[in-house]
Amino acid sequence: MNSGADLLRIEDLSISFAMLGGQLDAVRKASLRVLPGKVTALVGESGSGKSVISQAVMGILPKSATCSGRILFCDPATQERPADLLAMPRDGREIRNLRGNRIGKIFQEPMTSLSPLHTIGNQISESLKIHTDMSGRERRERTEEMLGLVGFSKPARAFDMYPFELSGGMRQRAMIAMALICNPSLLIADEPTTALDVTIQAQILQLLRGLQTKLNMAMLLITHDLGVVANVADEVVVIYHGEIMEAGPVEAIFRRPSHPYLKGLMAAVPHFDMKPGERLKALREVPVNTSNLLGKNKIVAADEALKPEILLSVRNVSKTFTTRKSNWLAKETAPATKAVDGVSFDIMRGECLGLVGESGCGKTTLSKILMRAITPDEGAIMLDSSDGPIDVLKADGPGLQALRTKMQMVFQDPVSSLSPRMTVQNILSEPLEIHGRGSGKSRLETVKALLKAIGLNERHLNRYPHSFSGGQRQRIGIARALALGPDLLICDEPVSALDVSVQAQILNLLKDLQKELGLTYLFISHNLAVVDYMADRIAVMCGGRIVEIAPRETLMEAPVHPYTKSLLAAVPFPDLDRPLNFSMLNPSGASDKRSWGKQFSDDGDVGVLTTADLGNGHLVLARKTADVRELVS
Known part of the structure; x- marks a missing residue:
């Protein structure tokens, strides 16, 4: 050539x-x-x-x-x-x-690639200042034109904003504008x-x-x-x-x-055409050995004829955050943001409930409420644990200590969720020490069993988190969550920071552990293909509310809510015969209620929407006056 x-x-x-x-x-x-x-x-x-x-x-x-x-x-x-x-x-x-x-470049992480001390416009126009003879006014005009080209609705306002004032998507658009400003x-x-x-x-x-x-x-x-x-x-x-x-x-x-x-x-890539029971083929499989783990003895063969038992019941949970006033002398009250708005759902024992939605929809806030890291304004949460029912929001003292052993969390970022000053042995034995489980010798045996369960071995005991890959760090995070033998594991975007091959490893590991230990998962993600692979039922969240909840097959094959349809339409398939239909995308975003139609929008009227039951566990948030047949059609 x-x-x-x-x-x-x-x-x-x-x-x-x-x-x-x-x-x-x-x-x-x-x-x-x-x-x-x-x-x-x-x-x-x-x-x-x-x-x-x-x-x-x-x-x-x-x-x-x-x-x-x-x-x-x-x-x-x-x-x-x-x-x-x-x-x-x-x-x-x-x-x-x-x-x-x-030659222009868009860097991987827009938050760390943009200076927090300079405005967006200042940073984008810097290339023009270096490479052209434009005046200050011409640079501003060209920068505002480029901001409009990459999707900012008010370029003049965006020019004077700082990176922390923008969402992740808007920061990435600013990075694209910066890379393209000189027409490379x-x-x-x-x-x-x-x-x-x-x-x-x-x-x-x-x-x-x-x-x-x-x-x-x-x-x-x-x-x-x-x-x-x-x-x-x-x-x-x-x-x-x-x-x-x-x-x-x-x-x-x-x-x-x-x-x-x-x-x-x-x-290794999860996709929507997978058959029930089909496994992802990880490049390097993780062997699972749960023979000595806590909680192993809790597994009881489930009778298919019995009605599924509710492990966690959430009713009308709401949480409002008040933003700080720009001027502390001003008399007007600062605007309030409803992060979680009247959320209700059940998680059955032994199932995986997927929770999907865009950033800012309230997924992580809800998970923190369940873990008692945030106190809701109202609502009730009941956990039917192996040692009896626990009122999650009222538990305190010894009751709260007991609750901590029943619910554990796997965090999104495996780097910041593990202490850099602790060895793997210290990280995994810490929960056992806090809750007074066993002697020093028995704790070491438990830690070794945990390492075996996630596919690592004893030689990793005295190493620090920085010496592991991202996938290995996430496995250590999962092992820490399993240390006390919990009933419920809340997984908050556990694979979003990982490669597809490592992602397949972690997803298969979570599935194997669920089967071996009888675990119950609340699996939070914005990747619908991952949720489709993991979940038995899926709840879709938008603007602090659950807009649709249904068994996995029903939701994937026959979604009813416009927001769910928008999410599914935006998933890129690794298949040339199924390209993204960009015409289906809503230019103002999937959560823009104006495009939903009158059946699903409340138009600001409180109490207009209710949960419509479409049968077979399929629920959708719609107007009280909407006909169920009308919704399905």
Whole structure:
């Protein structure tokens, strides 16, 4: 292939880092290309070298990195011949002229990539100040135009806002505006949708695809989400441990994958067409051994004829937060936000109830109320534990101590939820010490049994969390939650920060533990495919209220509420024959009640909505006057 036809061509790139224990080879003889006006997706797990390659292209590798090979960039707007980016001085004039000007980059985490001390407009217009001769007024006009292009409804207002005032999706849009402000010929997007809700992810993908076509811009898309790749990419490059395993057009890669690693990645992704009982095929399975665990003896063979027993009953739980007044001298009261609004549901013993919804819908607030981390304004929560019923909201003293052993939580972020100063042995034995379980010797045996249950062994006992991978840290978090033999496990986005292959490991582990220990789960996620794999029933939450609840098959095949339909329509399938239907997406967001229709909207009238029973455990929030047949049709 002729290098002149490629906008970016990487040839035999090797990158290594000098470490205390020797040299770490992050990338080995990697070769790939990005064609003008096309999207090349670079796919692989965390640690495979994707982001390091993008740093090499931008010339922002750390000084400890050693590189060889060539990175040829030929920008038709400014160059006649390809320039080798690796041969340019690291902070020289040449690379600085390209960086942020002809090559833009969207970083993975918008909160840490934006300065908290500067306004959005200030940060976006900085590239114009460096690379153009525009006046201050022209820079502001161009920045506001770009903010409007990426989806800000009031660009002039957004220009003067700070990052903390924006939601995750809006921060990501600001990052995209910053990368595109100088009309680059190449955009590097490093996991641009990883931390976003499925509906916002679909909007960002639509935005990137539209801008890429409109500006005739090439894109190097770095991701581990094969659904995103199938909907956006023209060419796909698969990388594993720094080596390119497979590369080609998206059609060939998805329809005829040849490398075992790529086939393994595809089999690890949960999707809606899975048969009942079908398992995800993790690249590296986790052996489960629960023989010595607490709670093992609680399992009783369930009689199919018996009515399912309610483990947790939640009735009319509400929580309102009051925001701080901008001026403490002002007499008006600060506006209140109803985070949880009259929520009621039951969780049956031994089942997994999935709770889905966009960020800010009240999922995590509800989980904290269940765990007694937040006190609700009103409502009742009853737990029918193995030692008798417990009133969750009234428990105190010894009763609260007992409740803590019956309900445990697996947190979203495995890094911040484990103490960096404690070894694995200390982390897992801490719950046993707090609740006075056993002697020092028996606690050690329990800790060893917990490690076996999650697929780790005794040699990991004295290691600290930082020396484990993200998936291993999440398994340690699960082991800690199991230490006291709880009846109910609340899993708050337990796999959202993990690769698809590691995600498959954790999901299979949770399923195996549920079967072996008779556990009950409340599984909170914004990934509907993950919830579909894990849950028996699914509750959909929007604006602090549960708008629909139904058995998994019913909800996936015949959703009734417009919000549920919007969520399902926004899930990207790793299948070329089922592309995202961007016309189905609501431009103002799935939670915009104006698009729901009069049957489901309250128009601000309190008490207008009620829970309609559609039969077989399918409930939907609708107007009291709405006919059930009308809703289903």
